[in-house]
Amino acid sequence: MDERIREHAAVLVDWSARVEAGDDVVLSVGPDAHELAVAVAEKLGERGANLLATYSSGEVSRAYLRAHDGDFDENPDHERALLEETDVYLSIGGGRNTSATADVPGETRQAHRSARTEIREARYETRWVSTVHPTRSLAQQANMAYEEYQEFAYDAILRDWESLADEMAQLKTLLDEGSEVRLVSQGTDLTMRIDDRTAVNSAASVDYDSHNLPSGEVFTAPSGTEGEVTFDVPMTLRGEPVRNARLEFEDGEVVDYDAEQGEAVIGEILDTDEGARRLGELGIGMNRGIDRYTDNILFDEKMGETVHLAVGRAYDACLPEGESGNESAVHVDMITDVSEESRLEIDGEVVQRNGTFRWEDGFEERED
Amino acid sequence: MDERIREHAAVLVDWSARVEAGDDVVLSVGPDAHELAVAVAEKLGERGANLLATYSSGEVSRAYLRAHDGDFDENPDHERALLEETDVYLSIGGGRNTSATADVPGETRQAHRSARTEIREARYETRWVSTVHPTRSLAQQANMAYEEYQEFAYDAILRDWESLADEMAQLKTLLDEGSEVRLVSQGTDLTMRIDDRTAVNSAASVDYDSHNLPSGEVFTAPSGTEGEVTFDVPMTLRGEPVRNARLEFEDGEVVDYDAEQGEAVIGEILDTDEGARRLGELGIGMNRGIDRYTDNILFDEKMGETVHLAVGRAYDACLPEGESGNESAVHVDMITDVSEESRLEIDGEVVQRNGTFRWEDGFEERED
Structure with missing residues (x-):
């Protein structure tokens, strides 16, 4: 594993989220952020935190949202219960296509968002941190080669x-x-x-x-x-x-x-x-x-x-x-x-x- | 998308788990089961169920378990709360290496399992179904070519x-x-x-x-x-x-x-x-x-x-x-x-x- 991925994980867990033993942690993983997820899991294990990984995929969301009639249940109990008991919410973005949800109608997106206000608020009550794993799709969006983009991203992330x-x-x-x-x-x-x-x-x-x-x-x-x-x-x-x-x-x-x-x-x-x-x-x-x-x-x-x-x-x-x-x-x-x-x-x-x-x-x- | 993946999703959601509108569904996704996850998400959207996707990766588990001191918290609140409010738990396995956790010590594995008895029981209280997405690693374990394995798996899954x-x-x-x-x-x-x-x-x-x-x-x-x-x-x-x-x-x-x-x-x-x-x-x-x-x-x-x-x-x-x-x-x-x-x-x-x-x-x- 690229040593920078391990350093990224250490900054996220220790500096950013201040994870401690016994913390109930949700780790939201993008489909192409697997390597960073592995490095973060290692850090969470070292700290003695409790890990639950969720899967955050634009393609999964797109399929779900486009198939739904748009009348979304308000703040589903299972997800709300999860977030209400969560101490730390780490989101590591990174998909294969930054336009993965481009054809989801705006009103569907808005209706889904509106039906989840309390879930979002529960997330904001946790020690939440959002980061991204430098992926090829983010490199493409930045008009950069992959390795060039990795250097750019780690220069931004691995600061003093x-x-x-x-x-x-x-x-x-x-x-x-x-x-x-x-x-x-x-x-x-x-x-x-x-x-x-x-x-x-x-x-x-x-x-x-x-x-x-x-x-x-x-x-x-x-x-x-x-x-x-x-x-x-x-x-x-x-x-x-x-x-x-x-x-x-x-x-x-x-x-x-x-x-x-x-x-x-x-x-x-x-x-x-x-x-x-x-x-x-x-x-x-x-x-x-x-x-x-x-x-x-x-x-x-x-x-x-x-x-x-x-x-x-x-x-x-x-x-x-x-x-x-x-x-x-x-x-x-x-x-x-x-x-x-x-x-x-x-x-x-x-x-x-x-x-x-x-x-x-x-x-x-x-x-x- | 291969039409068989859509059929697999339909069997899982409708025949196996009997998903209905308003069901709170957890979809546990293996790292190489993405395509089936997309097809299942589409079906869940059609049915008006509520979707939360979790990420089930042997490599993430291995990193976490090996780094942990082995003194695991009993039934972490956030995961227990999630499962207690879950109606349907769909597990779609499929990783890149069926031996991904081979070097996790048996006692660590056992300690982690023992600390999660109530979480497991809560899962068994849901309408739970386990399936796998036919991956290259499963084909390899079966001593089969990838396309050959796909035919084998769908013959087994897409029955009357x-x-x-x-x-x-x-x-x-x-x-x-x-x-x-x-x-x-x-x-x-x-x-x-x-x-x-x-x-x-x-x-x-x-x-x-x-x-x-x-x-x-x-x-x-x-x-x-x-x-x-x-x-x-x-x-x-x-x-x-x-x-x-x-x-x-x-x-x-x-x-x-x-x-x-x-x-x-x-x-x-x-x-x-x-x-x-x-x-x-x-x-x-x-x-x-x-x-x-x-x-x-x-x-x-x-x-x-x-x-x-x-x-x-x-x-x-x-x-x-x-x-x-x-x-x-x-x-x-x-x-x-x-x-x-x-x-x-x-x-x-x-x-x-x-x-x-x-x-x-x-x-x-x-x-x-």
Whole structure:
């Protein structure tokens, strides 16, 4: 076995999910993630945790969903009972075709999702972590050769997370203490209020309220957004390529939008509900192990020298106790490159310029 | 998709497990059983059942078991909760190596098994059915080419089960009404008492107390065994090849044994506990779709023109209400060919001669 697979498993089990003896663990395995599943099982055995493996296949889901009449039972008892008794939920994605469910009608997908709200909530109550095993299909989606993609993925995943967490803590402090963020870049000049919000130092561990591996971003829940933003990082939303989407905000709401490509899907997303026209997240990518876009949001949004914004639902972790933030059925991340001609200001002070933070070498204090 | 896979799924879901709308179904999928899982998921969707797929991999188990210190938690809550809420448990085996767990120490395996008694019992409370997807590794174990093995397996699985159930009902009636069975063949002359016992018409459906697909046998729980039996069908027990094992019984107990090959493993099995020296099952194979030995007990014991006996545990379904039959930690089936120079008698009447039953063409009433 490739030693990197064992290291990936160790990071997932020990750093990310903090697995301990006696933990009841569900390991959700993609059809092509078998090797990582074996390595994770070994770690779980060493820790004395209890393992139940589930099978997460796009092709199995597709067959089931397309054959079903769409009137789904609400939160089936067996799956709910399982998740209510689960301490740790590890999802290791990796199929053979990232488009495996492409022909499942949107309404079927939505009906199935809606019927499983309590199951999803029970999962979010566990120490859950999502990662992927680098597969050939993910390499293909990234336009990369298989071995090239493996190197890319392990560079992103096998970080010194403790040291990155320390670095990200600096940005978290600035955001926690700040009231207003301004982002200036090509096609972008946006201000957002962040008073009373708490930033998440997303260091790929449940101990940091962080549930993705890789992670490496600091995010918060903004409000009162004004100005415009252009998302120049290419992406695929709902199966459609989107290029240079531009949103214009007034008083926290999108009042205008366009895109070079994929304008219709942007409109569809914004029309989902009221909350879909407001921001739910401002995230600042700080994982320098991720050095290119691979059309996979798990990696893209954490890339160093990028900033992403999500329309839709805000995360509770960012909000004052008892306060609920922006609500929506969607949470759609879009990314902008800040490596050139860009600056990020908090309360008028530049904290990042052209992708370099003020505590890094190469950052110059100058009049912008 | 091979149409036979769809037919296999339909038999499993409709005939074997009698799945209905609203059933909470666990589908346990082997790593190489993906295609059958897709076909089963489609059927479950059509029926409006609720699907949770689990992943059953020998390599994952091996990694977990070998890494564990062997002090296993008893009946982990999450898995128990799942099974207690499950209506139907479908196991579709099929890995890439039938020896995947060969180097897991026996004591670890046994400790893990013992710690999961309640989980196993909860599974037996569901409408459970075990089948296999014909894989290359099973073909290899059978000494067969892949396509040849697929034909063999589907011949065994895609029977007219309703008509076989009707035929088997005739033998069940004779056994239910009979008091003594005598089996005579080369190296075999054995008598067993079956008073008050109920035979199971194992027609591959939970409606017949039958939990294997393929099935096609009638079995009961004998007692008071006298005489000797030679198991001339080759088999592998605990990883060891066994040839022509011979057991000698007095007053229901094995008093002597030998074997051309594998005598040690026979001794080991018989020494497990007191019940391991008595018979738990007499089974008569009636699936003529199975025409050769493939070193897989799921198929071998159902083969037409064979009889199998198991030392160890008896099935409750064969016993009078409230009476417990032979108890043992083991249940080990061994098979004898009755296609030539053989007869099976119930209360002195020949019901099968040289593999042909009295209701079949070619059976002759004659003095033996």
